[in-house]
Amino acid sequence: MTVVTAERIATAGQAVRIAAELAEVFAAGAAERDFSRRLPHEELDQLSASGLLAITVPAEFGGADLPPSVVAEVVRILAAxxxxxxxxxxxxxxxxxxxxxxxxxxxxRDYFGKVLAGARIANAQSERGGATVAEISTVLRLVDDASVGNGEREHVVPSQTDAGSAGIGARRFVVEGTKYYCTGSLFADVLAVLTRLDDPQGISGLKPGEYVAFVPALEPGVRIIDDWDALGQRTTGSGTVEFAGVVVGLEQLVSRTSAVNAPTGYGAFAQLLHAAIDAGIARGALEAAAEFVRTRSRPWFEAEVAHAADDPLVAQRFGELAVAVAAAESTLIVAGAAVDAAVRPGAVAAQAVAENAHSVASLEGDGAQASIAVATAKILADRAANEVSAAIFEVGGTRSAAAEHRLDHFWRNARTHTLHDPVRWKYQHIGRAVLHNRPPPLHGVI
Incomplete structure (x- = not known):
């Protein structure tokens, strides 16, 4: 496990202040880390030690139970x-x-306790073999106790009689497969592995569907590969993870289906944080562009000014860029408030289904409203991040393209991260909501 002594954060103000303090430290080496692809192990240990990674732990388990809007602001500050x-x-x-x-x-109690102590969780979700990203081929296979001893990983499905006599609590499963784009896996203590259970006979005692297996990163059979080679977001540790006969118990499995296929705000929360990253990139790029123009750029001779910052056309462009960033940040705040309403402290998936069942077919429910608000924020953040990070060179002039200034990392990061899920589908869901009062789908990506 990550060897840190994590602080305890109690309030939103404290979380935002600590995020700003860490951001100042992280910004100093960000461009150079990107250029040399130096993985931020030390910086992530600082993040764990700060207590920021535990701010959503419910109060009953010792956490601050801070709402999604605060998490989004913390992420935005760090992303800048x-x-x-x-x-x-x-x-x-x-x-x-x-x-x-x-x-x-x-x-x-178990995993929240680990996180309060400084542990980090990373995803092992995406695959490459299916027709679309939504297809998951990593299947949970039931095994008997005799087949998992002494390093053996033979897949043996017990008979219906055996399953009934052994007791559901004794059930063990094996996970095999390869996952890609596993962001944070190189820094993780626990991997959240997306799997599928096909069990029409009910031998396992679980309902068929998607499950997340929480697997220790150092578990035998887990191989984390540092092969992430994207043009941007180069130090996120988003490599490949292979699972060869990894055995998990029921206590490690959580149903993703029950959270995603219900109006819980699960997808809206995840998308809110993606929008926060993009809004942060836009703000960071704008500040870097302004600093470069103030201190390094030469004015165009036709402007007849002594400093590039006094060129009225440059000022006009900065005004346009500033409006784009402000719009992204403002809609992020609105979206955060909407997700706060949808993701109520203490709520669980079963409660959300019961409370929102009447509104599934319309936009009445908080979850649907949150998804539409987040989709709006994601579109504007995507647009601002790509536009502002590219405009650095437009306003900075020829010398801004010199490799020594490392200004390209803003655009490369924006272009890479905004590929995560296409905003063209956000427009579709917003348009259908306006025209037909149709809520967005429940698939966890809106």
């Missing part, structure tokens, strides 16, 4: 300094939310 570091805990917060919604009390 180093979006790589800001993206690493994205899955961490998403899977803590899954535990809150669908985990048993014992699971929540």
């Amino acid at each position: 300094a180093d979006p790589n570091i800001a993206q690493v805990p994205h899955s961490h917060f998403v899977y803590l939310n899954l535990l809150r919604l669908a985990g048993t009390r014992a699971q929540r």
